[in-house]
Amino acid sequence: xxxxxxxxxxxDEKTIYLECASDFRDxxxxxxxxxxxxxxxxxxxxxxxxxxxxxxxxxxxxxxxKIIKVYSEKFAKNGSIGKKYYEAIMANAEGRCPICGSGxxxxxxxxxxxxxxxxxxxxxxxxxxxCRDCNFDKKDEFNTxxxxxxxxPYFDIMEDTWLECDISFFADxxxxxxxxxxxxxAKDESMWHKYEKHLKVYDLNATFCAxxxxxxxxxxxxxxKLLLENGSEDVIKSLVELKIEFEKVDKNSWRSAxxxxxxxxxxxxxxxLNS
Numbered sequence: 001x002x003x004x005x006x007x008x009x010x011x012d013e014k015t016i017y018l019e020c021a022s023d024f025r026d027x028x029x030x031x032x033x034x035x036x037x038x039x040x041x042x043x044x045x046x047x048x049x050x051x052x053x054x055x056x057x058x059x060x061x062x063x064x065x066k067i068i069k070v071y072s073e074k075f076a077k078n079g080s081i082g083k084k085y086y087e088a089i090m091a092n093a094e095g096r097c098p099i100c101g102s103g104x105x106x107x108x109x110x111x112x113x114x115x116x117x118x119x120x121x122x123x124x125x126x127x128x129x130x131c132r133d134c135n136f137d138k139k140d141e142f143n144t145x146x147x148x149x150x151x152x153p154y155f156d157i158m159e160d161t162w163l164e165c166d167i168s169f170f171a172d173x174x175x176x177x178x179x180x181x182x183x184x185x186a187k188d189e190s191m192w193h194k195y196e197k198h199l200k201v202y203d204l205n206a207t208f209c210a211x212x213x214x215x216x217x218x219x220x221x222x223x224x225k226l227l228l229e230n231g232s233e234d235v236i237k238s239l240v241e242l243k244i245e246f247e248k249v250d251k252n253s254w255r256s257a258x259x260x261x262x263x264x265x266x267x268x269x270x271x272x273l274n275s
Contacts, residue, residue, distance in 0.1 A: 013040035020074035071121035103131025165261035169272035208254035
C-alpha cells in the first residue's frame with residue numbers, strides 16, 4: 001500500500017459541502033451543514049482506530065438520498081461544480097492505485113461508506129482514489145473494529161514486511177503462484193488479522209497473481225537467455241537488483257514479494273527456465 005497525504009487540506013470541508021449542496025434547487029441538503037462540519041472534524045480524530053466513537057447524526061427519512069446526491073451529482077459528475085475537488089483528490093495519488101500499487105485510477109472510494117455515513121460523502125479525508133478492481137472488491141465493507149477493516153492510505157503505515165508470495169515450479173514448464181499474509185501470527189494476533197483482512201477485502205491475491213504471472217512470462221525469455229549464456233549467478237544477480245529496487249518503493253508490493261520468492265526458489269526457478 002502506498003501512503004498518501006490527506007488531500008485538500010487548504011480547503012475546509014464546510015466550504016466544499018456548501019458549494020456543492022447550494023447548487024441544487026432543492027436546498028434540503030443545506031439543512032445538514034453543521035452536522036457535516038462536525039462529522040468532518042471528528043473524522044480525523046476517530047478514523048481509523050476509534051470509528052466507534054464517530055458520531056452518527058440522525059437524518060430525516062428521505063434526506064439520505066438527497067445528501068448522497070451532493071457527491072454523485074455535484075462532486076463526482078463531469079461538469080459539476082465540485083468536480084475540481086474530485087479531480088484534485090484523484091491527482092493526489094499520482095496516477096496509480098495506492099491499494100494494489102499498479103491499477104489505473106478510476107474511482108474515489110468512500111473509506112467509511114456513504115450509505116452509512118452520508119454526511120461524510122464529500123469529506124476529502126474519507127475519499128481514497130483507487131482502481132476499478134479495488135473499488136469493486138471492497139464494496140461497502142465496514143466495521144468499527146480497527147483490526148477488522150483494511151488499511152487506510154492516509155492514516156495507516158504498514159511497518160512490517162507482511163505480503164509474501166509462494167511459487168511452485170513444475171517439470172512441464174508450468175507453475176502455481178499465490179500471495180499470502182506472511183506476518184507471524186504468534187507475534188501479534190490482532191495485526192495478523194488486519195493484514196489478512198486487507199488482503200481479502202480487496203481480493204489482492206487474484207489481482208497480484210494476474211500481474212505476477214504477466215511479469216514472469218514477460219521476463220522468461222530474457223532470463224532463460226541470461227541463464228544459458230552466463231549461468232545462474234547472473235540470473236540471481238538480476239533478481240537481487242530488482243528486489244532491492246522494488247523494495248525501495250514498497251516492501252509490500254506484489255513485485256517485492258514476487259522477487260523475494262524467486263530468490264528463495266532461485267535453484268528451482270533456474271531449473272524451470274532451463275527445462
